[in-house]
Amino acid sequence: MITTPKATRPPHKGSVRGHPIEVRKSVLSILYKSKASHLGPSMSAVEMLLAIYNSVDLDAIRAKDVLRPRVIISKGHCAAATYSVMAHVGLMDFRTLETYHQDDSALAGHVSHAVEFVEHSTGALGHGLPVACGCAMGLRARGAPQTPVFALLGDGELQEGAVWEAIMFAKHHQLANLILLIDDNRISSITNTAEVINLLPLKDRFAGFGLRVYEVDGHDVEAIIEAIDDIKRIREVSVIICRTTKGYGVPFAEGEPIWHYRTLNEQDYRAAMAYLEQGQI
Numbered sequence: 001m002i003t004t005p006k007a008t009r010p011p012h013k014g015s016v017r018g019h020p021i022e023v024r025k026s027v028l029s030i031l032y033k034s035k036a037s038h039l040g041p042s043m044s045a046v047e048m049l050l051a052i053y054n055s056v057d058l059d060a061i062r063a064k065d066v067l068r069p070r071v072i073i074s075k076g077h078c079a080a081a082t083y084s085v086m087a088h089v090g091l092m093d094f095r096t097l098e099t100y101h102q103d104d105s106a107l108a109g110h111v112s113h114a115v116e117f118v119e120h121s122t123g124a125l126g127h128g129l130p131v132a133c134g135c136a137m138g139l140r141a142r143g144a145p146q147t148p149v150f151a152l153l154g155d156g157e158l159q160e161g162a163v164w165e166a167i168m169f170a171k172h173h174q175l176a177n178l179i180l181l182i183d184d185n186r187i188s189s190i191t192n193t194a195e196v197i198n199l200l201p202l203k204d205r206f207a208g209f210g211l212r213v214y215e216v217d218g219h220d221v222e223a224i225i226e227a228i229d230d231i232k233r234i235r236e237v238s239v240i241i242c243r244t245t246k247g248y249g250v251p252f253a254e255g256e257p258i259w260h261y262r263t264l265n266e267q268d269y270r271a272a273m274a275y276l277e278q279g280q281i
Contacts, residue, residue: 016221018050018088021276024249026084026097028276032269034101036109040259042081044185044218044244045152049078049085051224052150052181058089061117067144070119070135074128075154075183076110077260083107083115091117126160129153129180133166136175145177148232152181156188159197164209171210176235179228180211184218185246189260206239218242219281249281 023046031039056069073082083100086092092115099105106114110123119135122128132151139147157163170178184202186193199205203213212234214227224242231238246260247253250272264272 016050016054016225017090018053018085020046020050020219020221021249021279021281023050023081023084023088024276024281025273026087027080028250028264028269028272030084030097030100031080032264032266033098035263036080036101037261037263038077038080038109039250039253039262039264040187040247040256041075041154041183041185042078042084043248043250043253044246045075045078045081045183046085046248047219047221048152048181048183048224048242048244049073049081050089050221051228052152053085053089053091054221055225055228056148056150058091061091067139067142067147069147070132070139070149072120072122072128072132072135072149072151073111073118074122074125074132074151075157076121076123076125076128078152078154078183079107079109079111079123082111082118086117125154125157126162129163129166130169132178132180133170133173133175136170136178137173139177140175146232146235148177148179148228149175150179150181152183154188155182155184155186155199155202156193156196158182158199158202158205159193167206167209167211171237174237176231176237178237179231180239181224182239182241183244184241185244187246187255187257187260190257192257202241206241210237212236212238214238214240216240216242218244219248249276251275
């Protein structure tokens, strides 16, 4: 599917470490080299991941400080994007990134805590948010209630009951250091999310559980960071619904469920790279 040109976005601020286009190039490179899948869910989450990793104390993460911020990627099938962002912000060597999905590599298709600085193995959907709640509660018990804990979930993942149990837990215990982000790309693995279980409108669902709800352009890093900063300031249990496009930045993959599983051939890879080189996203 070829999409029409997009409206020009605000210029990428130099203060944000890592550039969405360069991260997407890395994602394309490792997916093509490894013949791995998950292009669609990786591309929709790039800006969200950049916003998260630009909102944490990277030095504390590197030092493995017991009071470090926690980042839980519950939507574990965006591993290629997660590892690419980690490389671009300095948490992973690019040589390690190039081993993605190769024999004897720790970098598998789902996020794994076998990889240094990854907190939790995910991909069995619905489990990341409960773990994040435990991290937030644990930091409070250790006297660090303002240390942020990020949880990134897919919108299809919201069909898991454990997610809503965790939301009730977070609200009841006022876990204000928990920052929940939803990749609202409206596509599950093989079809539109609403065709499986319709949770629309998402804003009302979360508000009904007592959460403060932010809705932002999920492909605008600065907008996501601004919402994160506001949550840190107001100290309320909140969720950021990030409106995204599955496969964003790769025109033939955008909005196409098959690119959750399809792999890149040489023609696909070169076409996608050429598009990103134009810098239009």
